[in-house]
Amino acid sequence: xxxxxxxxxxxxxxxxxxxxxxxxxxxxxxxxxxxERTSKALVPNSDEFKKIMVDAIVNxxxxxxxxxxxxxxxxxxxxxxxxxNEKYVPRKVxxxxxxxxxxxxxxxxxxxxxxxxxxxxxxxxxxxxxxxKNSKYxxxxxxxxxxxxxxxxxxxxxxxxDATHEVIYEEQSSIIFSGSQYIRSLIKNESMLLFLRSxxxxxxxxxxxxxxxxxxxxxxxxxxxxxxxxxxxxRIFVAxxxxxxxxxxxxxxxxIDTVLLVDDYLTFYNxxxxxASEALTERCDQLKVFEASNLYDLPKDKNTNLNxxxxxxxxxxxxxxxxVIPYYYxxxxxxxxxxxxxxxxxxxxxxxxxxxxxxxxxxxxxKEIKSKQAYIFPSNMTVMPSILExxxxxxxxxxxxxxxxxxxxxxxxxxxxxxxxxxxxxNILIACNPAEIDIANTFMLSMDCDDCYFELSAKLEDIExxxxxxxxxxxxxxxxxKKKSLLDNTYYxxxxxxxxxxxxVASNELTDNEIIxxxxxxxxxxxxxxxxxALGMGKEELKNLAEKINPLLELELTNSQELHHHSTVKLxxxxxxxxxxxxxxxxxxxxxxxxxxxxxxxxxxxICNESYTYIQQKIIxxxxxxxxxxxDEGGAAALIRAVYExxxxxLSDIPDYWxxxxxxxLKLENKRIDRIHxxxxxxxxxxxxGIRQKTIMNAExxxxxxxxxxxxxxxxxxxxxxxxxxxWFYSALNKYRSNRPYIESMLEYSKKEQGPFYHLCNYLNxxxxxxxxxxxxxxxxxxxxxxxxxxxxxxA
Numbered sequence: 001x002x003x004x005x006x007x008x009x010x011x012x013x014x015x016x017x018x019x020x021x022x023x024x025x026x027x028x029x030x031x032x033x034x035x036e037r038t039s040k041a042l043v044p045n046s047d048e049f050k051k052i053m054v055d056a057i058v059n060x061x062x063x064x065x066x067x068x069x070x071x072x073x074x075x076x077x078x079x080x081x082x083x084x085n086e087k088y089v090p091r092k093v094x095x096x097x098x099x100x101x102x103x104x105x106x107x108x109x110x111x112x113x114x115x116x117x118x119x120x121x122x123x124x125x126x127x128x129x130x131x132x133k134n135s136k137y138x139x140x141x142x143x144x145x146x147x148x149x150x151x152x153x154x155x156x157x158x159x160x161x162d163a164t165h166e167v168i169y170e171e172q173s174s175i176i177f178s179g180s181q182y183i184r185s186l187i188k189n190e191s192m193l194l195f196l197r198s199x200x201x202x203x204x205x206x207x208x209x210x211x212x213x214x215x216x217x218x219x220x221x222x223x224x225x226x227x228x229x230x231x232x233x234x235r236i237f238v239a240x241x242x243x244x245x246x247x248x249x250x251x252x253x254x255x256i257d258t259v260l261l262v263d264d265y266l267t268f269y270n271x272x273x274x275x276a277s278e279a280l281t282e283r284c285d286q287l288k289v290f291e292a293s294n295l296y297d298l299p300k301d302k303n304t305n306l307n308x309x310x311x312x313x314x315x316x317x318x319x320x321x322x323x324v325i326p327y328y329y330x331x332x333x334x335x336x337x338x339x340x341x342x343x344x345x346x347x348x349x350x351x352x353x354x355x356x357x358x359x360x361x362x363x364x365x366x367k368e369i370k371s372k373q374a375y376i377f378p379s380n381m382t383v384m385p386s387i388l389e390x391x392x393x394x395x396x397x398x399x400x401x402x403x404x405x406x407x408x409x410x411x412x413x414x415x416x417x418x419x420x421x422x423x424x425x426x427n428i429l430i431a432c433n434p435a436e437i438d439i440a441n442t443f444m445l446s447m448d449c450d451d452c453y454f455e456l457s458a459k460l461e462d463i464e465x466x467x468x469x470x471x472x473x474x475x476x477x478x479x480x481x482k483k484k485s486l487l488d489n490t491y492y493x494x495x496x497x498x499x500x501x502x503x504x505v506a507s508n509e510l511t512d513n514e515i516i517x518x519x520x521x522x523x524x525x526x527x528x529x530x531x532x533x534a535l536g537m538g539k540e541e542l543k544n545l546a547e548k549i550n551p552l553l554e555l556e557l558t559n560s561q562e563l564h565h566h567s568t569v570k571l572x573x574x575x576x577x578x579x580x581x582x583x584x585x586x587x588x589x590x591x592x593x594x595x596x597x598x599x600x601x602x603x604x605x606x607i608c609n610e611s612y613t614y615i616q617q618k619i620i621x622x623x624x625x626x627x628x629x630x631x632d633e634g635g636a637a638a639l640i641r642a643v644y645e646x647x648x649x650x651l652s653d654i655p656d657y658w659x660x661x662x663x664x665x666l667k668l669e670n671k672r673i674d675r676i677h678x679x680x681x682x683x684x685x686x687x688x689x690g691i692r693q694k695t696i697m698n699a700e701x702x703x704x705x706x707x708x709x710x711x712x713x714x715x716x717x718x719x720x721x722x723x724x725x726x727x728w729f730y731s732a733l734n735k736y737r738s739n740r741p742y743i744e745s746m747l748e749y750s751k752k753e754q755g756p757f758y759h760l761c762n763y764l765n766x767x768x769x770x771x772x773x774x775x776x777x778x779x780x781x782x783x784x785x786x787x788x789x790x791x792x793x794x795x796a
Contacts, residue, residue, distance in 0.1 A: 031209025708756025
């Protein structure tokens, strides 16, 4: 049991938060009105009314005149069973007592103020008319079928019945005091009990003036207490003295978890009225902070706009970063159609991947729709249901929800209230990521409109780029590149303004399984959940990873064309260059040994799985490793060399492994001749042992290039190696048509005069004829012609 004191800050803050969130429901017992004046008497408490019933029974039935003591010792409900039976007490006596003790109840101002707090609704265990006589709450009686809209009009649910109803109508009593009435209530009062049961489980409840006997026990006798309440909800029992151990056990039996101690009840009511006033003021202000008029337009200033673009920290102390519209931003072409939908359709959906400009589009629209009061809820918050309920009291408004603001329950609530939106002439605009497909479908599957759904591309149209670049140039900033995504362009600018520490991508520590997933995703532009399950990474883990490095990754549902992957979801890349940077930074931070172990683990995981062996085949390719780890200055020669050494024991019988290892030596080694000889040997093994023709041809040309590089490093002093180079180049280039892609990718001579082939041809062309080359003059001429050089030194 948790004990709080009304005089403590913790207690008051709890109550204020509950009221502000519209989630505190009072349950008022006899103690609330006991002792208050009616027109003819004072309202009795349960013990006092128990005596009144006993007196009525004894005075009207000779049967009990000699059993007064025994009758008085019975439970309240047992006495009520006799009292409400016309066989023993005439109905007129019951009616007169009801009028005398329960009608025309006058409350002091302190209590009036308390019940007139803007509660969502109230429950009362009393039959008197105190609440409805002193407030605007509409009484709701037992045994009536309730409309689903009754909670919207401010009701007081009279669980035990209503005195006024008892006096006015000549019909069976609706007062619930006795056992038979409990049973009748369970059968006939289903709709009210359903509301009450839901509140007891889900909402925060405030028990005031409720006795454990005769009231709370009756309450739970009616509705039961077999369901466990929500962990996040509170059931608060107000008391002016601390309950003893037995009473505490009883409270726990009824799932009451908090006792709020007060000095006296009148002071408590006064404090609650003040707390509610503060809470309601803050609640009204809750929407005010989301008004579109609060959005800040950045001035035409290079540094301020660049800092916003790159999300540099500590730039907008006075303006939250989601509440800013930069100078360089201009509306997307789709904006006009979206704005039209926002005035004609109750709900409009914009869907797009991360970093497609959804947030800025929403902000711009919120300021440009002048005919409605616009409110915009940024993606760094989650709305409470109470805020949505408050929204649905606003006329002629546009409520804009960015991604991840609404959950499924909130979306369902809005969908069910579409008619109310229409009545209010209000509209809703919602942005969704692909992972929020359940949010989008909540509306799209139930709405009949062709013009309320829009998709936003990660790339701008050429004309949109022209408009953007004109504004960037106007401030002296580097232009965005057409055909590239917004995120790729932002990465491009972050690299060219290294003095600005960009904070676009979330920076979080990655586990080994997560970095493996990133490597696979970077290499293949996507990763399916069926692949990552080998790492213990399911849908939830992939979702968490996407959030860790938001907005680089997108968790998406697979489509019907991807069924063969046996996956319902996949991770896709929003910016490949930026993802490669993350991987490179991991290598720099963790060193060669850990990174090599990561690559080796990938090989181990997929080498024996025929369905996924292509993964390790692709990842061990030199070009892949170099792109993953060698993009930055300094490269990753030591790492790549270590990778091939470490995985040799796993892949030594695979010719393509030796081909890739030889290629790494060709591309990375510029000093040690012995390593070039090793590379030639590795390529020869791939050439001789290769099964695939493609492997053999690629190995052949790699040998030629290695010999060409060897000749240059030896300064063309070993004619044996020059002869080998000529032979291998001649043989490989004669297969050009069969192996064109590989040869073109490996030839680097071009106009920039780079690469071993060009340097060899330059030597052959400029050097005087040597006897060692005469016998190869036809081959030399072929190579020179291929290189586009005129033969100057070798003649027939």
